[in-house]
Amino acid sequence: MPLGLLALAVGGFGIGLTEFVIMGLLPEIAAEFGVSEPVAGYLISGYALAVAVGAIALTAAVLRFDRKRVLVGLMVLFIAGNLLSALAGTYELLLAGRILAALCHGAFFGIGAVVAADMVAPERRAAAIAMMFAGLTTANVLGVPFGTFLGQQFGWRSTFWAITAVGVIALAGIVALVPPTTRAAGEEPPRLRTELRAFRSPQVWWSILVTILGYGGMFGAFTYIAYTLTEVSGFSSTSVPWLLVVFGAGLFVGNLLGGKAADRALVPALSVIFVALTVVLGIFALTAGNQIMTVVSLFLMGAFGFATVPGLQLRIMSHAAHAPTMASAANIGAFNIGNALGAWIGGLTIGAGLGYVSPLWAGAVMTVAALVALTVASILDRRATPQPAASSPILTTQGIS
Numbered sequence: 001m002p003l004g005l006l007a008l009a010v011g012g013f014g015i016g017l018t019e020f021v022i023m024g025l026l027p028e029i030a031a032e033f034g035v036s037e038p039v040a041g042y043l044i045s046g047y048a049l050a051v052a053v054g055a056i057a058l059t060a061a062v063l064r065f066d067r068k069r070v071l072v073g074l075m076v077l078f079i080a081g082n083l084l085s086a087l088a089g090t091y092e093l094l095l096a097g098r099i100l101a102a103l104c105h106g107a108f109f110g111i112g113a114v115v116a117a118d119m120v121a122p123e124r125r126a127a128a129i130a131m132m133f134a135g136l137t138t139a140n141v142l143g144v145p146f147g148t149f150l151g152q153q154f155g156w157r158s159t160f161w162a163i164t165a166v167g168v169i170a171l172a173g174i175v176a177l178v179p180p181t182t183r184a185a186g187e188e189p190p191r192l193r194t195e196l197r198a199f200r201s202p203q204v205w206w207s208i209l210v211t212i213l214g215y216g217g218m219f220g221a222f223t224y225i226a227y228t229l230t231e232v233s234g235f236s237s238t239s240v241p242w243l244l245v246v247f248g249a250g251l252f253v254g255n256l257l258g259g260k261a262a263d264r265a266l267v268p269a270l271s272v273i274f275v276a277l278t279v280v281l282g283i284f285a286l287t288a289g290n291q292i293m294t295v296v297s298l299f300l301m302g303a304f305g306f307a308t309v310p311g312l313q314l315r316i317m318s319h320a321a322h323a324p325t326m327a328s329a330a331n332i333g334a335f336n337i338g339n340a341l342g343a344w345i346g347g348l349t350i351g352a353g354l355g356y357v358s359p360l361w362a363g364a365v366m367t368v369a370a371l372v373a374l375t376v377a378s379i380l381d382r383r384a385t386p387q388p389a390a391s392s393p394i395l396t397t398q399g400i401s
Contacts, residue, residue: 002119005131007173008112011075012135013143014166015108018082018101019047020139021147021163025156032156033091046095047102048340052333055106059329062107063195067115067181067325071174074104074111079167086160097160106336109133110329113313115178117324123263130259130310137255137306141248145241198320198327206377207316207327210370211334212341214274214312217366218305220342220359221281222247225298227356233294246295250302258307262314267378270311274371277304278364285360309335319381342366 022029022043030040062070081101088094109132116132117125151159198204229235229243261269284297313331320327345366346359354361 001128001131002177004119004174004178005116005128007170007177008071008116008132009135009138010166010173011071011078011108011112011170012132013139014135014163014170015078015101015105016136016139017143017147017163017166018078018098019051019105021143021151021159022047022098025148025151025159028151028156029091029094033094035091039091043095043098047098047105048336050099050102051105052336054103055110055329055333055336056326058103058107059110059326060195062111063191063325067111068174068178069180070111071108071115071178072171074108075167075171075174077101077104078108079164079171082160082164082167086157086164106329106332109136110332111325113328114317114324115181117314117317119179126262126266126310126314127256127259129313130255133255133306133309133313134252137248137251141245141252145245148241195323195326198323199330201319203319203377203381204316204327204330206373206380207312207319208331208334210270210374210377211312211316211331212338213366213373214270214277214308214338214370215305215335216338216340216342216345217281217363217370218277218301218308218342219339220344220346220366221284221301221363222305223339223343224346224350224356224359227350228288228360229294231356232288233291234289235291235294243295243298247298247302250299250304251306254303254305254307255309257303259310261307262311266311266315266318267374270308270315270374271371273304273307273311274367274374277301277308278367278371280304281360281364281367285357285364288357288360 026040026043029043030036033040058074062073078101081097081099081104083097084100085094085097088097112132113129116128120128147159147162150162225244225247226237226240229240230237235243258269258273261273280297280300284294284301287293287297312335313328316327316331317324342363345362349358349362350356352358
């Protein structure tokens with residue numbers, strides 16, 4: 001794999017750390033600024049909303065520029081946001097820093113996925129995307145527990161200083177290792193109008209729907225996992241962070257294996273993964289009272305849940321092959337919409353008195369819906385293109401339908 005992928009992975013690690021580590025620091029932040037837990041929670045929801053907005057708006061604003069320069073600019077924005085967070089003297093400034101850092105999140109992963117795919121041979125594109133997202137999964141496995149520990153020992157600001165340092169390292173790596181955008185002779189830079197034409201394709205919208213349902217199913221179950229672990233499985237609250245490391249390890253393994261599987265046969269791989277994820281969520285719900293089974297299920301939920309990510313990203317890019325940047329960014333937004341939808345549905349099931357395993361069942365239903373949507377989309381695509389398409393100049397993979 002090209003070293004430029006490592007630079008993108010380091011950037012993904014920093015962004016993932018920024019997104020998730022705040023969950024373990026909320027009590028300290030709320031105490032320092034004298035705000036309630038729900039108000040402190042806006043640091044999470046505000047970040048998620050800014051990700052969705054930035055994924056589309058920021059990507060649209062920078063389409064005509066060289067992708068490497070855009071990634072450099074996005075990493076500078078990321079560093080500025082976390083620096084503001086580290087220095088924030090008020091809650092409002094901290095929220096502003098979070099939003100500033102979040103604006104680069106969707107655009108970085110959306111544009112970075114296109115850059116990563118262009119850096120390797122066509123048959124290794126999903127693996128390259130998985131390599132970039134490996135930074136995000138590593139943030140869950142190692143970064144979040146370490147960042148939380150750092151914040152608890154030396155104050156929450158120390159965590160943001162550490163994230164700022166990671167951003168500087170990623171920036172240097174991107175400058176040194178990521179190649180500039182290459183275009184064929186006479187090829188014009190991307191135009192917003194051209195990129196938006198990709199959304200005329202029904203398959204692009206089908207891909208977005210599959211992403212929302214498939215990723216939302218896993219994340220909806222994960223949102224309330226602490227309650228499942230303590231109230232159903234009987235673990236102590238102090239065990240939860242380390243159990244989440246098990247989940248994060250599953251994310252890391254699933255991401256890499258899912259990328260390899262998607263390169264071999266995209267739609268069959270996604271279909272099998274969705275079936276496996278549905279089974280795991282169901283088994284988890286049925287055996288959550290058993291601690292050994294809970295640990296196994298937690299790992300497998302993370303593995304199969306994130307194994308879908310490279311394939312989902314590759315599918316939409318493949319169906320927007322001549323204008324992949326906006327479509328790729330839109331799919332990053334779809335992941336976040338799936339997060340919100342899954343969490344909302346899981347909350348409804350708990351509020352309805354169905355218990356703390358009900359989000360697992362709700363997640364299983366959403367995953368089945370994703371499988372149905374993927375199957376319908378594949379059938380419609382085969383009917384629309386009875387003859388095999390010629391290899392795309394941007395993306396080519398096996399089993400796309």
